[in-house]
Amino acid sequence: MATKPGTTTNTIDRFLASELAGEIEFLTARNRSLGSARANKLLGPLGLKVRSYSVLSLACSGMAPTQRELAEFLLLDPSQIVPLVDELESRGLVGRAADPNDRRSKVITCTNEGMQLYKKARVATAEGEDIAMANLSKSEKETLRELLARIAFPQ
Amino acid sequence: MATKPGTTTNTIDRFLASELAGEIEFLTARNRSLGSARANKLLGPLGLKVRSYSVLSLACSGMAPTQRELAEFLLLDPSQIVPLVDELESRGLVGRAADPNDRRSKVITCTNEGMQLYKKARVATAEGEDIAMANLSKSEKETLRELLARIAFPQ
DNA sequence: ACTTAATCGTTGACTTTATCAAGAGTTTAC
DNA sequence: GTAAACTCTTGATAAAGTCAACGATTAAGT
Numbered sequence: 001m002a003t004k005p006g007t008t009t010n011t012i013d014r015f016l017a018s019e020l021a022g023e024i025e026f027l028t029a030r031n032r033s034l035g036s037a038r039a040n041k042l043l044g045p046l047g048l049k050v051r052s053y054s055v056l057s058l059a060c061s062g063m064a065p066t067q068r069e070l071a072e073f074l075l076l077d078p079s080q081i082v083p084l085v086d087e088l089e090s091r092g093l094v095g096r097a098a099d100p101n102d103r104r105s106k107v108i109t110c111t112n113e114g115m116q117l118y119k120k121a122r123v124a125t126a127e128g129e130d131i132a133m134a135n136l137s138k139s140e141k142e143t144l145r146e147l148l149a150r151i152a153f154p155q
Numbered sequence: 156m157a158t159k160p161g162t163t164t165n166t167i168d169r170f171l172a173s174e175l176a177g178e179i180e181f182l183t184a185r186n187r188s189l190g191s192a193r194a195n196k197l198l199g200p201l202g203l204k205v206r207s208y209s210v211l212s213l214a215c216s217g218m219a220p221t222q223r224e225l226a227e228f229l230l231l232d233p234s235q236i237v238p239l240v241d242e243l244e245s246r247g248l249v250g251r252a253a254d255p256n257d258r259r260s261k262v263i264t265c266t267n268e269g270m271q272l273y274k275k276a277r278v279a280t281a282e283g284e285d286i287a288m289a290n291l292s293k294s295e296k297e298t299l300r301e302l303l304a305r306i307a308f309p310q
Numbered sequence: 311a312c313t314t315a316a317t318c319g320t321t322g323a324c325t326t327t328a329t330c331a332a333g334a335g336t337t338t339a340c
Numbered sequence: 341g342t343a344a345a346c347t348c349t350t351g352a353t354a355a356a357g358t359c360a361a362c363g364a365t366t367a368a369g370t
Contacts, residue, residue, distance in 0.1 A: 011224045012308060019277070020212040024284050024296075025190045027303040029205070032187040033230040034307070035180045050184070051356095057175040065170065068318060072166045075188045077358065082320060096319095104318040104365045122174070129179050135305050141179075144306075147299045148182040150290050152189070153167060206327095223347060232329065237349060259336045259347040 035132055042124040046117060047091070051076075053121050055084045059094045059110040060118040066105040093117055190287055197279040201272060202246070206231075208276050210239045214249045214265040215273040221260040248272055 020026050039050045048056065054074055058065045067085065071078040085108060088094040093114035099105040110118065133141050175181050194205045203211065209229055213220045222240065226233040240263060243249040248269035254260040265273065288296050 011227050015213065015216070015218060015220065015224070015228050016308060018213060018216040018218060020209060020216070021304070021308075022300065023280060024287070024300055024303060025194055025205070025280060026209065027300070027307045028183060028187045028190055030230060030307040031303060032183045035183055039180055050180070054175060054181065058170065058173060061170070061173040061175070063170060063173060066318080067320095069166045069169070073170050075185060076356095078319070079321080079359085080357075099318095102318080102366070106319070125178060125180060132306055133179070135309055136302065140302060143298065144302045145177065145179055145182070147291065147295060147302075148179060148186060149176070151287055151299075152182045152185040153171060153176075154290055221347080231327095233348070234330090234350080235328075254347095257337070257347080261348070 031132070035128065038131060039125055039128045042128050043121055046121050046124065048117075048121055052084055052088060053125065055081070055108070056088060056093060056110065056114060056118050056121065059088070059108045060115050064107045064109065066099060066107055068105065070108065088114070186287070190283065193286060194280055194283045197283050198276055201276050201279065203272075203276055207239055207243060208280065210236070210263070211243060211248060211265065211269060211273050211276065214243070214263045215270050219262045219264060221254060221262055223260065225263065243269070 015021060036050050039053070043049060043053055051074075055070060058070060058073065065073070067081045068078060070076070070085075071081050074081075085094060085096065089096060092111055094108050094110050096106040097109055099107050133144070136144065170176060191205050194208070198204060198208055206229075210225060213225060213228065220228070222236045223233060225231075225240075226236050229236075240249060240251065244251060247266055249263050249265050251261040252264050254262050288299070291299065
């Protein structure tokens with residue numbers, strides 16, 4: 001009997017002391033995997049995934065992102081933005097508008113329905129965040145948010 | 156309030172004030188993307204990627220992980236572990252040993268060469284971590300590490 | 311003004327990664 | 341002792357990442 005069937009926490013605890021478990025890149029990868037799986041589950045009933053949610057969120061930000069800007073901010077290839085916007089557009093949630101200053105670019109804007117869905121989706125992702133950080137105090141959450149932002153957007 | 160699109164000011168800065176940029180799940184996903192790309196580049200000369208490095212690291216931990224445990228700790232499907240171990244094994248870096256207590260399981264152990272390569276790889280990932288957290292003080296780094304661990308391994 | 315180069319969205323080909331089901335061998339449970 | 345559960349493995353399929361090239365448009369150079 002090497003491992004008791006049904007108890008999955010034993011395995012994790014066994015490797016908490018490993019050098020890998022202390023590496024921030026590993027912890028980040030693990031948190032991303034846990035977080036996106038949870039977010040996808042919460043967004044599923046709305047017909048969204050983390051990717052399409054991110055695009056919808058920026059489309060609803062009032063900042064009029066172009067597809068190129070979406071790719072850069074989300075760290076995706078521009079060709080990956082196309083089917084994401086296609087799907088949201090086909091559902092009437094966002095629209096492609098010609099940029100008057102540069103007709104090569106297409107500005108992504110959200111429709112009223114897109115905004116309504118985004119508000120629901122935002123509640124879902126906030127719930128996921130609460131679950132993820134259930135063990136953290138309010139000030140710890142804000143500390144974590146600030147430190148993550150300084151790494152995600154180095155000056 | 157739509158900001159003027161197409162302006163050549165830094166694209167990232169334009170969206171720092173977006174609601175998405177304040178979401179921890181988004182920041183985590185972005186950090187993971189930046190970090191794994193950087194780590195893969197640093198590990199490339201050693202013939203490793205973040206995935207194979209993670210397996211090698213645990214194999215060299217002295218904790219004798221089984222493939223099932225590797226999958227659980229790394230949040231991968233067990234079938235994904237197979238080709239990872241295959242590749243490391245074919246290079247003589249790790250070995251599959253029958254678990255004497257349970258002959259279904261295979262314990263992954265590292266060879267001398269595996270350990271030597273791991274030590275070099277560990278230097279590379281530490282360098283990546285230094286680059287990622289260049290803007291953080293030493294105490295901020297440890298705070299971040301602890302907060303990430305509490306999310307990655309909820310009790 | 312006119313040619314050349316660069317940019318944006320898009321398509322398509324291709325590789326890598328993720329997800330799932332099923333099978334052979336082994337261990338556990340009843 | 342038989343049935344159920346577990347581990348590794350294979351294979352099929354879907355999703356995601358990477359890269360080159362094209363038409364339309366803009367910018368740069370002369």
